[in-house]
Amino acid sequence: MQAPTHILAGSVIQELCKTRRFPLLTYFLTAVFGFFSHGLLDKLAITTYHPPRADFSDAFWISYHVGVLLATIVAVYVYGARYGWGIIFAVLPDVDWILIHGQRLTGISLPFYQTPHIHNFLNAFFDTVAAPLSALPDYRHYPWAGIFEIALIALFILLLHRLQRRRRNIHFR
Numbered sequence: 001m002q003a004p005t006h007i008l009a010g011s012v013i014q015e016l017c018k019t020r021r022f023p024l025l026t027y028f029l030t031a032v033f034g035f036f037s038h039g040l041l042d043k044l045a046i047t048t049y050h051p052p053r054a055d056f057s058d059a060f061w062i063s064y065h066v067g068v069l070l071a072t073i074v075a076v077y078v079y080g081a082r083y084g085w086g087i088i089f090a091v092l093p094d095v096d097w098i099l100i101h102g103q104r105l106t107g108i109s110l111p112f113y114q115t116p117h118i119h120n121f122l123n124a125f126f127d128t129v130a131a132p133l134s135a136l137p138d139y140r141h142y143p144w145a146g147i148f149e150i151a152l153i154a155l156f157i158l159l160l161h162r163l164q165r166r167r168r169n170i171h172f173r
């Protein structure tokens with residue numbers, strides 16, 4: 001999935017895992033669930049607009065990805081300070097792409113990092129524990145499928161604000 005989706009997922013997970021009494025447990029659970037949320041969302045990404053290759057000749061591809069970039073900046077600005085820990089782990093697997101594309105851009109070669117190891121691990125993990133996900137329809141090339149990802153982001157924002165409000169109410173009771 002795209003960065004804003006992972007950022008929102010990390011924020012929701014951190015809010016869900018929050019316990020006042022066991023802060024260390026909060027950190028631990030947020031890290032684990034955040035990390036695995038990345039793999040789960042990337043599995044679902046097959047049903048959203050997600051062409052595997054960049055296409056700079058396609059106006060829709062460009063505008064969609066400019067939107068993604070802007071949404072990423074806004075999401076980090078709004079949720080970064082409060083949910084930084086969850087966001088880091090939810091986005092962490094994308095270190096794969098930084099290392100792989102980084103090698104191509106810089107010309108530096110890391111022989112042990114030619115494949116996305118973290119994504120491969122998460123993919124294999126969800127293929128084992130949630131095999132039916134592999135049967136999801138492939139809509140990656142259809143622009144209209146971007147709606148699914150936008151809807152998911154909207155759902156996460158709604159959920160996050162609900163959770164925040166509930167916590168505030170409990171606090172004042």
Ligand SMILES: [Zn+2]
Pocket residue numbers: 001038042093094119
């Ligand atoms: Zn990913």
